[in-house]
Amino acid sequence: MIHWNYVLGEIFRRWRRTSVSVSLIAFSIGVLFVVNTIGTSFQQAFRAPLDDVGATLTVQRSGDVPEKMEGAVLPCSVAPIHQDEVRKIAQLPGIQSANEALLIWHFGPEGFRIVVGLRSNDESGPALLKKALMSGRFLDEANPKAAVVDLSFARTEGLEVGQTLKLQDSTFEIAGIVDSSLISQLAAAQIYVTLPEARRLAVNSPSVKAVHKFGNEDSNVLFVRADRDKTDELAKQIKEIMGEKATVSTPASFTEILGGVFALTDRFSWMMSALSLAVAFVLVARTTAANVRERRPEIGTMKTIGWTTRDIIRQMGLETVVIVVLGALGGVLLGICAANALSLVTISIPIPWDMSPRPHFLPGGGDQLMRDVRLSVSISPLLVASALFASLLIGVGSAWAMSRSVTRLKPSEVLRYE
């Protein structure tokens, strides 16, 4: 038989002890909640630059610096990726698609241009720019001599849809204008053309030929969609295919750049959670033991007037459970409030220099590119369940500690010294 008036009387009339226990549990559960939410939020944030281009990871390879800055050149961070390598990568288990693009720096009489070649139907990479079309139409492989230009570039150069621009010996008609800033800085360029046309520019460029063997089917950036849980393993396999000069960028690449606290938070979140729970368990167990000590005369009286040890443990165990449940609910509430406060935070994720399409030797080209990401906080039912389960463990542990003390207590010894 459980007597709630006794349970509630003990809980509310001994409010100091209750509030200490409830606060300890709530704090620990709150810490567990926040640490895990921070970990998840940062993981999501680190994925943002890649999510912007619909990719799980990107692949490039560093190569030699161009000898001459004339016509089309390949930046040293994006040396050619050959077709057979693309095919091998696309066949790796866990890879859903590997979309090619070709980044070119073009030095012509009109000045320096950043050009990207893309396939308009790709699901990842710069092809996503079709969502950022501001005017005109997007690229279409049926119309190879069309180009799309970036909005800010068009404004600076006074370009409009229908005008033409020249790259090497080819003339392209401006079919549309896109706002690259809406998509990503990873694949951002000033001029976008179809992948075959970009390849033709590279193949015919003496500056490219002088440094690289560039085939008709080659590219220099891959936007890969893959199973998220296999990212690290796939990155290793891709490096094995591409050689040691390959750069495979995953969400972890951004974590490494930020380093320090963020990496620690991500890597040691489980340890911090375990530590906070262990501390809570020890403190609550000590509070419970102190409770038993404080109530020795009461327990002695209970045994004397006919309560069995089981009756006492059941009754006091229920008190512990109620305190733990109150603490857990408080902790979840605290965690939700803290997590929601986190969602107001914006972090700036630096884009690695080798993933930036801008040359560092131009004015402003060496500036660190940043992607501002507002932390996205989602409270997963699994996390709530884990928090409640953790508090249950604390409760069971405390009740166990309490039951040992109660069992050992002899009423005659307690009452003799009363």
Next chain:
Amino acid sequence: MNNIIITRDLSKYFDGVEPVRNVNLSVNHGEFVTLLGPSGSGKSTLLGLMGGLESPSSGEVCLEGRNLAELDEDQLALLRRDKVGFVFQTFNLIPTLPAIENVGFPLYPTRVPMKERKDRSMELLRKVGLENRSGNLPSELSGGERQRVAIARALINNPSLVLCDEPTGNLDSKTGEEIIELLTHLNAERGLTIFMVTHDENVARYAHRSFFMSDGEVTES
């Protein structure tokens, strides 16, 4: 058999002392018996042995024909719940429960319905003159009132025997006398068996029989 409790060659040693030595006594149903003696003479230890709160070093205690040495701790608790009421010098009420709940407290672990428990508790509070204090916490009651609540609690399970350990020890003499008169009245009215440990010789005049304890040994006076 008229004896409710018998001790045979009962002894207890601990910490190099022997507070109870070869005690042989018996209490009959309906008797009011006092055990007198100075402080430290072993009275409370003997009371603990008779209530199954202590286990004897040698000898035996039989309560209503059952040898307490043959029972484990929980069986002893259940025997006390059914047969024995306790009244302590320090009242030992539950500080977070009101008077009526303190009276019904021994019945909490039983299947007695709440209404019956409350009715019985209220009736006993009425009997000890505290019906208008039923909702008060122990901290809101005087010493005498607390002891009355403790007496009502000792009676809630209709015990065969009430063991009292210096029930007037923490009370002024007038209140103490009122408590003894209440117990005497319950003994006479209900045929309640009372075994009372006290060092107050005046209490003995209310008892049917009195024992005297000194250095662990008991003699009938």
